[in-house]
Amino acid sequence: MRLSTKSRYGTRAMLDIAINYEKGPVSVKSMADRQGISVKYMEQLISLLKVAGLIRSVRGAKGGYTLNKDVYQINLRDIIDALEGSMFPVDCVDNPEICDRAKKCVTYEIWKNIQDTINNMLDSLTLADMVERQLKINSTKPFSEK
Amino acid sequence: MRLSTKSRYGTRAMLDIAINYEKGPVSVKSMADRQGISVKYMEQLISLLKVAGLIRSVRGAKGGYTLNKDVYQINLRDIIDALEGSMFPVDCVDNPEICDRAKKCVTYEIWKNIQDTINNMLDSLTLADMVERQLKINSTKPFSEK
DNA sequence: TTGCTATCTGATTGAATTTATAGGCTGTCC
DNA sequence: GGACAGCCTATAAATTCAATCAGATAGCAA
Numbered sequence: 518m519r520l521s522t523k524s525r526y527g528t529r530a531m532l533d534i535a536i537n538y539e540k541g542p543v544s545v546k547s548m549a550d551r552q553g554i555s556v557k558y559m560e561q562l563i564s565l566l567k568v569a570g571l572i573r574s575v576r577g578a579k580g581g582y583t584l585n586k587d588v589y590q591i592n593l594r595d596i597i598d599a600l601e602g603s604m605f606p607v608d609c610v611d612n613p614e615i616c617d618r619a620k621k622c623v624t625y626e627i628w629k630n631i632q633d634t635i636n637n638m639l640d641s642l643t644l645a646d647m648v649e650r651q652l653k654i655n656s657t658k659p660f661s662e663k
Numbered sequence: 664m665r666l667s668t669k670s671r672y673g674t675r676a677m678l679d680i681a682i683n684y685e686k687g688p689v690s691v692k693s694m695a696d697r698q699g700i701s702v703k704y705m706e707q708l709i710s711l712l713k714v715a716g717l718i719r720s721v722r723g724a725k726g727g728y729t730l731n732k733d734v735y736q737i738n739l740r741d742i743i744d745a746l747e748g749s750m751f752p753v754d755c756v757d758n759p760e761i762c763d764r765a766k767k768c769v770t771y772e773i774w775k776n777i778q779d780t781i782n783n784m785l786d787s788l789t790l791a792d793m794v795e796r797q798l799k800i801n802s803t804k805p806f807s808e809k
Numbered sequence: 810t811t812g813c814t815a816t817c818t819g820a821t822t823g824a825a826t827t828t829a830t831a832g833g834c835t836g837t838c839c
Numbered sequence: 840g841g842a843c844a845g846c847c848t849a850t851a852a853a854t855t856c857a858a859t860c861a862g863a864t865a866g867c868a869a
Contacts, residue, residue, distance in 0.1 A: 576837060577844065811868100820861085835847100837843085
């Protein structure tokens with residue numbers, strides 16, 4: 518059970534777009550370069566974020582992506598749901614009816630507890646929080662490209 | 664990102680062994696039957712738990728597996744580590760040196776926070792707790808085979 | 810000592826998922 | 840019109856997951 522590259526690259530992309538919000542749209546190419554992955558792969562991830570309504574595109578030269586919502590209205594759960602479906606899905610938790618054991622099985626309760634805890638964490642962390650924390654890091658330890 | 668069947672079947676197997684601790688060793692076959700999976704697959708999972716030192720085997724007729732530690736000394740983290748490696752591994756969290764971004768990247772901090780939270784939950788849940796909760800469920804909603 | 814039970818070991822397979830690559834099209838600015 | 844940048848879809852490569860298969864080894868009981 519590991520966090521996919523989708524979620525990791527995609528979350529950094531959201532942060533990238535949010536931090537550069539004032540400066541206008543951020544191109545896929547620039548994000549892909551910063552993260553050291555191919556433009557084509559980054560395009561796919563970005564597309565998921567767009568479909569989810571988190572970002573919006575500006576086509577043509579000088580185009581790119583900007584946020585489609587306020588940084589306070591986007592949280593990490595939105596981002597991960599968009600990229601990965603859902604964090605920590607265990608079938609019997611998402612659909613208790615598929616397992617006739619669910620009602621009488623501790624493990625069902627336990628997986629559910631863990632999932633709820635993770636979801637609460639993800640819900641409570643807004644993109645605004647993330648940007649703020651990133652900027653604080655940048656100011657103490659200057660960000661170098663690469 | 665989903666919890667593997669390994670973890671789910673394996674955790675139930677541990678619970679099975681713990682609940683039957685007084686009655687002596689539990690055979691792989693009986694566990695596989697109860698969970699509706701093949702003996703061969705269950706053998707593999709059980710073997711991981713044995714290598715990790717959580718259970719011990721009794722070979723030959725009337726053999727099977729029993730706990731190798733007290734129920735209070737085994738927690739869910741031990742079980743999942745044995746079965747799955749580690750829950751929620753993100754490379755840059757487990758090995759910060761592989762990514763020169765780690766020190767100046769919020770997402771690193773965030774994944775680490777999430778991992779720590781999950782680990783704390785798993786650490787604090789002992790097999791004894793799980794058995795107790797299961798028995799409580801059984802007494803209110805009788806367990807039927809299948 | 811023979812037969813049964815049950816663990817042990819490891820190879821292999823099939824399917825699914827993840828992680829990309831690639832090609833070509835559409836829209837927009839200068 | 841040409842460079843820039845997003846859009847869409849197909850497909851390949853690699854890895855992981857889930858499971859099966861084949862057989863060996865060890866212990867108990869009759």
